[in-house]
Amino acid sequence: MSITQDRPVSAGEDLARAFTLPASAYVDPSIYDRERDRIFARTWQLVARADELSRVGDLKPATILDEPILITRGLDGKLRGFYNVCRHRAAQVVVAKGNRRSLQCPYHGWTYGLDGRLQVAREMDGTENFDKADFGLVPIRVDQWGPFIFANLDDQAPALSEVLGRIPGEVARAGYDVEKMQLVERRDYVIDCNWKVYVDNYLEGYHLPIAHPGLFKELDYDAYRVETFRYYSKQHAPIRELKPGEEPGRDRRYIRQPGTEEDALYYWVFPNTMFNIYQDNMSSNLILPLGVDKTLTVFEWFFAQPGTGPPSPMRSSRRTSRCASTSSAG
Numbered sequence: 106m107s108i109t110q111d112r113p114v115s116a117g118e119d120l121a122r123a124f125t126l127p128a129s130a131y132v133d134p135s136i137y138d139r140e141r142d143r144i145f146a147r148t149w150q151l152v153a154r155a156d157e158l159s160r161v162g163d164l165k166p167a168t169i170l171d172e173p174i175l176i177t178r179g180l181d182g183k184l185r186g187f188y189n190v191c192r193h194r195a196a197q198v199v200v201a202k203g204n205r206r207s208l209q210c211p212y213h214g215w216t217y218g219l220d221g222r223l224q225v226a227r228e229m230d231g232t233e234n235f236d237k238a239d240f241g242l243v244p245i246r247v248d249q250w251g252p253f254i255f256a257n258l259d260d261q262a263p264a265l266s267e268v269l270g271r272i273p274g275e276v277a278r279a280g281y282d283v284e285k286m287q288l289v290e291r292r293d294y295v296i297d298c299n300w301k302v303y304v305d306n307y308l309e310g311y312h313l314p315i316a317h318p319g320l321f322k323e324l325d326y327d328a329y330r331v332e333t334f335r336y337y338s339k340q341h342a343p344i345r346e347l348k349p350g351e352e353p354g355r356d357r358r359y360i361r362q363p364g365t366e367e368d369a370l371y372y373w374v375f376p377n378t379m380f381n382i383y384q385d386n387m388s389s390n391l392i393l394p395l396g397v398d399k400t401l402t403v404f405e406w407f408f409a410q411p412g413t414g415p416p417s418p419m420r421s422s423r424r425t426s427r428c429a430s431t432s433s434a435g
């Protein structure tokens with residue numbers, strides 16, 4: 106089997122013998138611990154939106170699982186990421202979003218620039234072998250695609266552009282200028298299951314005819330396809346044309362129009378980020394483990410122009426169905 110970035114990966118005959126992961130993968134805390142180190146500490150994680158860091162001086166603390174990080178927009182306009190850990194005694198340097206010209210640690214007051222350099226270390230003058238240049242915040246990698254800001258704790262990981270592969274080009278061809286997308290709505294759901302349960306559910310359209318008759322009406326299910334790439338998968342199905350007797354708005358939300366994108370596109374970027382592309386909106390799903398058996402899902406809807414249409418509940422209801430009985434937030 107050949108694995109390349111530029112063309113779909115085929116499972117070939119092996120697909121006929123595919124099986125699910127063993128149950129222990131979903132409940133064993135030691136496996137979850139390994140996932141933290143081997144998956145989440147090595148992959149691009151969606152940690153912020155561009156609008157949260159649009160102005161010089163904007164800063165946002167975030168976490169990659171329980172690792173505290175910090176994203177800043179420096180005085181030079183550059184986006185940067187750091188471990189949000191003071192180099193003195195490891196206090197968290199920034200605890201809330203804001204806009205500042207420097208960062209003062211709340212414990213002993215060491216002060217850092219937005220570029221991470223240590224500027225002031227009070228009462229340290231005269232300390233032998235102490236050089237402020239050696240004690241800047243430790244940088245991490247950050248990168249951006251449209252409204253989405255990602256961070257990666259692994260210096261050796263492939264670039265974000267390599268991971269996203271064809272996705273930006275395909276989304277652009279679907280008519281989206283991601284640079285101009287704006288957040289319209291966010292919904293969070295905490296679900297009592299392992300994070301992979303959610304991902305597994307997202308990665309199959311098998312349940313569509315039964316669990317989501319509303320969405321089933323919109324799509325040509327027989328043409329539903331899944332393509333797998335090195336770092337992501339793409340599920341897509343054509344939007345159906347209007348059937349005789351169907352009325353737009355009453356029976357159908359999406360209708361295939363001449364010259365428009367015909368497919369609904371569902372991208373899963375390994376390991377825990379999804380992008381859903383419909384005719385009038387795109388949304389992201391972020392799947393954040395809170396423990397081996399608890400997961401936070403964050404849904405955000407983006408429109409080119411706010412007010413062009415309501416967020417569609419179809420996708421979220423579809424994707425939460427497997428965990429709905431244990432959801433604490435709906």
Ligand code: FES
Pocket residue numbers: 191192193194195196210211212213214215
């Ligand atoms: S821990 Fe930050 S200044 Fe001491």
